[in-house]
Amino acid sequence: QKEVEQNSGPLSVPEGAIASLNCTYSDRVSQSFFWYRQYSGKSPELIMSIYSNGDKEDGRFTAQLNKASQYVSLLIRDSQPSDSATYLCAVRRRQDNNDMRFGAGTRLTVKP
């Protein structure tokens, strides 16, 4: 079992729809969770981080964390073609080091 699992996609949604990206992780003591966006040929950039159970909203993005289910998700409302990218889920296992594990990413396409 991979430590951080994501559906590789591609996930295709129409412009204006809600895109839902999911991630599960295996290490129950994981403490910090991140969503990075990576455009083709570019470097990852952080779009959301979440540390506590529940929802965290930032503009059109909402991250959801359920530690009991070891599940973290990213919702993108009013999806735009510019949101088309690969979304990487990252999980940091402990607070005292930087042992961050990344999922393989979900490729999202938003069709005009």
Place this chain on the structure above:
Amino acid sequence: DADVTQTPRNRITKTGKRIMLECSQTKGHDRMYWYRQDPGLGLRLIYYSFDVKDINKGEISDGYSVSRQAQAKFSLSLESAIPNQTALYFCATSDQGLVNNEQFFGPGTRLTVL
């Protein structure tokens, strides 16, 4: 100017050659990292350094070595390159002392080993 820079951006080399990838940052961060990215496997940590005197192995350090020449510089070396080291390599930095410190990535180096 970019905060995290990597050189070269692209490199093609032959099996058995020694190659060095360089990373520089102007963010003033203490912590630096080297990752490789392969299709379907995501980012995997090769080495990381919390300060100039601190070097730590990551998930996949075999076949690689690093040097932290200064706070702002962190180099990755392949002593004898092999084809399965063909990948996209990213350097990243982060600040210390923050509970949930973000990692900032450089633009990447695309390495091809023939």
